[in-house]
Amino acid sequence: KAGVTQTPRYLIKTRGQQVTLSCSPISGHRSVSWYQQTPGQGLQFLFEYFSETQRNKGNFPGRFSGRQFSNSRSEMNVSTLELGDSALYLCASSFRTGQETQYFGPGTRLLVL
Amino acid sequence: DQQVKQNSPSLSVQEGRISILNCDYTNSMFDYFLWYKKYPAEGPTFLISISSIKDKNEDGRFTVFLNKSAKHLSLHIVPSQPGDSAVYFCAAFASGTYKYIFGTGTRLKVLA
Numbered sequence: 001k002a003g004v005t006q007t008p009r010y011l012i013k014t015r016g017q018q019v020t021l022s023c024s025p026i027s028g029h030r031s032v033s034w035y036q037q038t039p040g041q042g043l044q045f046l047f048e049y050f051s052e053t054q055r056n057k058g059n060f061p062g063r064f065s066g067r068q069f070s071n072s073r074s075e076m077n078v079s080t081l082e083l084g085d086s087a088l089y090l091c092a093s094s095f096r097t098g099q100e101t102q103y104f105g106p107g108t109r110l111l112v113l
Numbered sequence: 114d115q116q117v118k119q120n121s122p123s124l125s126v127q128e129g130r131i132s133i134l135n136c137d138y139t140n141s142m143f144d145y146f147l148w149y150k151k152y153p154a155e156g157p158t159f160l161i162s163i164s165s166i167k168d169k170n171e172d173g174r175f176t177v178f179l180n181k182s183a184k185h186l187s188l189h190i191v192p193s194q195p196g197d198s199a200v201y202f203c204a205a206f207a208s209g210t211y212k213y214i215f216g217t218g219t220r221l222k223v224l225a
Contacts, residue, residue, distance in 0.1 A: 004156070031211070040122075042217035043157070043202065056212045090156050092213075099145040099164060099206065102213055104156035 002027065004093050004105035012111045018079040021108045025072050025093030031055075032074040033102060034066060037088040046089075049074050050096050078110075086112045116140050117205050119216035127224050132190040134219050136203035139184060143205035143214075148177060148188045151200045151218070160201075161188070193223045 005024045013019050025032050033056075034046040045058035049068035066076045072093075078085055088109050092102035118137045126132045136146075144165040149157035163170040163177045163186070170177050176189045190197055200218045 006156075033213070035215070040217065042119075043204075043215040045212060045214070048211060050211070056210070092156075096211060098208060099162075101147060101159045101162060103159065104149070106156045107154075109154070 004091060004103055006089075006091055006105040006108050008108060009106065010109045010111075012113065013081050014113050015081055015083060017081050018077065019081060019110060021076045021089055021091075021110075023074045023076070023091035023093075023105060025074070025091075026103055029093035029095055029103075030072050031094045031096035032068060032072065033092045033094075034074070034076050035090045035092065036060075037090060037107070038086075043090065046076070081112045083112050086110060115217075116143075117203060117214045117216040119201075119203060119219045121219050122217070123220040123222070125222045125224060126193045128195060129192045132188075132193045132197065132221055132223065134188040134190075134201050134203075134221065136186045136188075136216055137184060138186075138205050138214075140205070140207065140214075141184070142207040142210075144208050145206040146177070146179060146186050147204045147206070147213070148175075149202045149204065150197075151202060157202055190221075193221075195223050195225050197221060198223050 031050045033048040035043040048056040068074045088107045090107045092104045094102045147162040148160040151157040203216045204213045
């Protein structure tokens, strides 16, 4: 069974630009969560989508948004990029049936110059 | 408000010895806990989990202990191997919220 895939793996943008990241979950998984990882901050929860609806949201500004498609693939968008947005962005998928394991993709490394 | 805390940012252990990684949480609603291992430039890999109805779960060299009264869990790795060198994250989950809260991670270095 294929794992969680994320594209692109690396991205360089400049301040003020916008970026879209993509995540394909494990087949059958309908929940996709997004996290931001920066040094010393651990994994900060961005949002979770299930059946094309945002079910959970973390404490990030409105510049961070996402969506989920009918095939469970998800995209995350960051508008008006800031230097502080440089981070590893991870997505994780699960069935969303209760106590269960989230499986992570390899992440997208975003560098904002 | 950091609901899940890993107070040791790093830990060094000799190969063959036991590694003990600790995690504390504040929210008594958490009822499922997980440990992940992360290598640089890769996503976290699931290691082991434990439900709040248990106090111990074992999988090979990895054992997780849960002390609900102290709101504390620990991951034991015995024996430690150089390949275990990575950052370890604990995560907590409260049924009904479908949100996983992660600690800040502990970097484990196993010395050969």
